[in-house]
Amino acid sequence: MARRWIAPQGGSPDGWRLEEYDVPAPDAGELTVRVHAAGVNPADAKHVASPRAGVELPALIGYEVSGVVTAVGPDTEIVTGPVAIGDEVIAFRVSGGYASELTLPAQKVLRKPATLTHAEAANLLLAGTTAAAMLHAVAAQPGDTLLLHAASGAVGVSVLQQAALRGIRIIGTAGRARFDEVRRFGGIPVEYGDGMLSRIRTAMSDAGITGVDAALDAAGTDEATQASLALVSDRRRIVTIVAPRAAAEHGFQASAGSDPETARYRDAARLPLVEAAERGELIVPMAREYPLAQAPDALRLLAEGHPGGKLALIP
Numbered sequence: 001m002a003r004r005w006i007a008p009q010g011g012s013p014d015g016w017r018l019e020e021y022d023v024p025a026p027d028a029g030e031l032t033v034r035v036h037a038a039g040v041n042p043a044d045a046k047h048v049a050s051p052r053a054g055v056e057l058p059a060l061i062g063y064e065v066s067g068v069v070t071a072v073g074p075d076t077e078i079v080t081g082p083v084a085i086g087d088e089v090i091a092f093r094v095s096g097g098y099a100s101e102l103t104l105p106a107q108k109v110l111r112k113p114a115t116l117t118h119a120e121a122a123n124l125l126l127a128g129t130t131a132a133a134m135l136h137a138v139a140a141q142p143g144d145t146l147l148l149h150a151a152s153g154a155v156g157v158s159v160l161q162q163a164a165l166r167g168i169r170i171i172g173t174a175g176r177a178r179f180d181e182v183r184r185f186g187g188i189p190v191e192y193g194d195g196m197l198s199r200i201r202t203a204m205s206d207a208g209i210t211g212v213d214a215a216l217d218a219a220g221t222d223e224a225t226q227a228s229l230a231l232v233s234d235r236r237r238i239v240t241i242v243a244p245r246a247a248a249e250h251g252f253q254a255s256a257g258s259d260p261e262t263a264r265y266r267d268a269a270r271l272p273l274v275e276a277a278e279r280g281e282l283i284v285p286m287a288r289e290y291p292l293a294q295a296p297d298a299l300r301l302l303a304e305g306h307p308g309g310k311l312a313l314i315p
Contacts, residue, residue, distance in 0.1 A: 001020040001021065001022060002020070002021055002023045002099060002100045002101040002102070003018055003019065003021070003100045003292065004019060004021055004060065004096055004098060004099035004100070004102070005018055005019075005060075005061045005062070005098035005099070005295050006018075006019055006058050006059065006060055006061065007048040007058060007059045007060075007061060008057065008058045009057055009058070010048060010049060010050060010057060011048075012045070012049060013045055013295065013300070014296055016061065016295070016296065018292070018293060018295075023101045023102060023103055024103050025073075025103070026071050026072060026073035026076070026103050027074075028073050028074045028075050028076065029073060029075065029076055029105060029106050029107075030073040030104065030105055030106060031069055031071060031072045031073060031076055031083060031103070031104065031109060032070045032071040032101060032102070032103045032104075033067040033070065033089060033091060033101065033102060033103075033104065033109070034067050034068050034069075034070045034100070034101045035066070035067040035097070035099055035100055035101060036066055036067045036068065036118035036122075037065065037066045037067070037117075037118040037119040037121070037289070037312040037313065038062050038097045038099070038292070038312065038313040039062070039063070039064040039065070039097065039123040039125075039126060039310065039312060040295075040298050040302060040310070040311040040312060040313060041063065041064075041123075041127070042302060042303075043063065043126070043257075044061055044063065044098070044299065045299045045302075047059075048061065060095050060096030060098075060099075061096065061097070061098040061295070062094070062097025062099070062313075063092060063094060063097055063126055064090070064092040064094065064123070064125050064126050065090065065091050065092075065094060065102070065122055066088070066090045066091075066116075066119070066121035067088070067089065067090075067101075067118065068086060068089070069083060069084065069085050069086060069089055070101065071085065071103075072084065072085060076106045077106060078106045078109040078110060079106075079107060079270065079271060080111040080271065080274070088111070088112040088114075089109050089110065089111055089112050090109070090110055090111075090112045090113075090121045090122065091104055091108045091109045091110070092108065092125035092126060092129070092270060093108065093126075093257070093266075093267075094108050097122075098292065098295055098313060099292075099315070100292060100315035110270060110271065111274065113277035114278065115278060115279075116284060117286075119286055119289055119310075119312035119314070120283070120286060120310075120312075123154070123286070123310040124277060124282070124284055125270055125273060127154040127155045127284075127310075128162075128269070128282065129265075129269045129270060129273065130155050130158075130241060130257070130266070131155050131158035131159040132158075132162060132265075132266070132272075133262055133265050133266050133269065134155070134159060134216045134218075134241065134255055135162060135163065135168075135216070136265055136269075137239040137253050137255050138213075138214035138215070138216065138236075138237045138238070138239050138253075139214075139237065140163065140166070140168050140213075140214060141166075141168070142167035142168060143167060143168070144213040144214060145169045145170075145171065145204075145209050145212055145213055146168060146169070146170050146171070146212065146213060146214050146215065146216060147171050147173075147200065147212045147214070147216070147228060147231055147232070148160070148171065148172045148173070148187065148215075148216045148218070149173045149215070149216065149217045149219035149221070149224040150217075150218035150219040150224075151172025151173060151174045151178075151182045151189065152174040152175070152178035152181045152182055152306065153306060154310055155218045156174075156182075156218050157285060158282070159216060159218075160172065160182065160185035161185050161281070161282050161283070162276075162282070163186070164185060164186040165276065165281055169186075169188075169209070170186065170187040170188065171187070171188045171190060171200060171203060171204065171209070171212070172187035172188065172189055173189075173190050173191070173192045173196060173219065173227075174190075174191070174192065175191065175306070176191050178306065181285070188203055190203050192221070193223070197226070197227045197230055197231075200231065212231040212232055213232070213237065214232060214234075214237035214238065214239075215228035215231065215237070215238045215239075216240075217238070217239065217240035217241070217243060218240075218241055218242060219242065220240065220242030224243075225243060225246045228252070229250060229252075235250065235251045236253065238252035238253065239253040239254070240253070240254050240255070241254070241256070244256070284310055285308075285309040285310065286311075286312065287307040287308045287310060287311055288301070288307065288309075288311050288312075289311070289312045289313075290311065290313055290314065291313070291315075292313045294313075298313060
């Protein structure tokens with residue numbers, strides 16, 4: 001039998017249950033995937049800790065996976081075209097990715113980039129589509145200079161790579177220990193903390209940058225908000241994924257996957273991201289892999305701070 005994690009009620013992952021279950025056979029427009037790796041993201045725990053609209057309890061956990069097709073329903077093609085048993089694929093946004101096998105709609109599935117391991121591929125699309133949506137929200141264009149808060153996190157690293165491909169310059173705030181990661185992907189690192197705005201301006205001067213066109217916030221701190229407001233004159237070109245109250249208070253954008261328009265954009269961004277990864281233009285830095293049974297441990301590490309890369313669950 002297959003195994004999957006389920007949250008019987010709201011609260012922390014400590015209250016979740018790993019259960020055995022029978023995987024249903026795929027119907028038309030569906031396929032079954034044996035999971036080789038499940039991506040681990042803050043949203044996995046956040047969305048069931050205090051369930052938002054659209055999340056019903058008990059809830060299945062996990063939004064993205066990479067694996068191998070074990071069954072295909074009739075008249076079924078995935079986003080990238082025909083599919084057959086044995087094909088390596090990735091899927092996002094799924095329900096119940098913390099599993100050893102699952103049946104899911106074909107429109108959630110794309111071919112796996114051969115350049116990525118299963119653990120890397122399982123972590124490509126949630127962070128990647130979030131980053132793409134942020135760049136889209138501020139209408140980022142080649143030649144722009146952007147301020148990016150939390151530049152060394154999973155979303156930040158994807159923003160850095162996608163921006164570099166489009167000729168967009170990034171000033172990225174991060175902890176000093178993560179400066180090399182920001183530089184690795186073409187960003188100009190600036191340490192967060194007291195005096196950050198002054199340090200950003202110094203970095204701009206040193207690099208010959210005269211202005212910041214837009215700001216992307218994946219940190220959610222007051223200092224991130226204040227620096228963005230101080231440096232970007234057009235508040236329509238400031239976006240956050242973590243501070244919706246500040247966005248409402250100060251009149252800038254908040255981006256969330258639960259918004260239908262944003263969700264549609266993120267879905268449309270999946271294929272270009274897979275193609276870029278296939279060309280070797282996007283990578284997914286990994287920190288650690290955990291057995292599926294240790295999902296709560298992985299989420300605890302993620303909640304404690306920056307793990308230094310992405311985490312994956314291996315059934």
